[in-house]
Amino acid sequence: MPIYEYQSKDPNQSCEYCLDSFEVLQGIKDPPISRCPACGNGVKKIISWCRAAVVESAESDAMVERTVREYERAGMWSHAAELADKHAEKTKDQSLKTRALENYTKAGHRVDNLVEGGW
Numbered sequence: 001m002p003i004y005e006y007q008s009k010d011p012n013q014s015c016e017y018c019l020d021s022f023e024v025l026q027g028i029k030d031p032p033i034s035r036c037p038a039c040g041n042g043v044k045k046i047i048s049w050c051r052a053a054v055v056e057s058a059e060s061d062a063m064v065e066r067t068v069r070e071y072e073r074a075g076m077w078s079h080a081a082e083l084a085d086k087h088a089e090k091t092k093d094q095s096l097k098t099r100a101l102e103n104y105t106k107a108g109h110r111v112d113n114l115v116e117g118g119w
């Protein structure tokens with residue numbers, strides 16, 4: 001279902017909800033809303049788009065990458081490894097898989113065991 005983004009028409013006549021943009025999930029045939037569901041003041045549609053699967057995966061790739069890096073920086077190797085590994089399985093990302101194995105090694109795991117035995 002497409003997600004439409006709305007925002008208050010007039011910042012002086014808005015509530016917390018519509019002052020910043022907010023998202024509304026609507027059917028394609030639903031008419032656009034013209035009033036904030038929270039305060040009833042006028043709102044305008046700013047973007048309409050479909051959250052495509054591709055976008056979602058690109059977003060989550062970046063997010064995973066960032067989280068892995070944070071774990072690495074914090075020295076939480078097994079966390080970093082597990083996350084990278086899980087994501088590498090899903091995306092077939094070889095470099096992420098390598099990184100996961102490196103992190104497993106740093107976490108003190110025997111990587112060859114893990115590779116052969118699965119976990």
Ligand SMILES: [Zn+2]
Pocket residue numbers: 014015016017018019036037038039040041
């Ligand atoms: Zn409002």
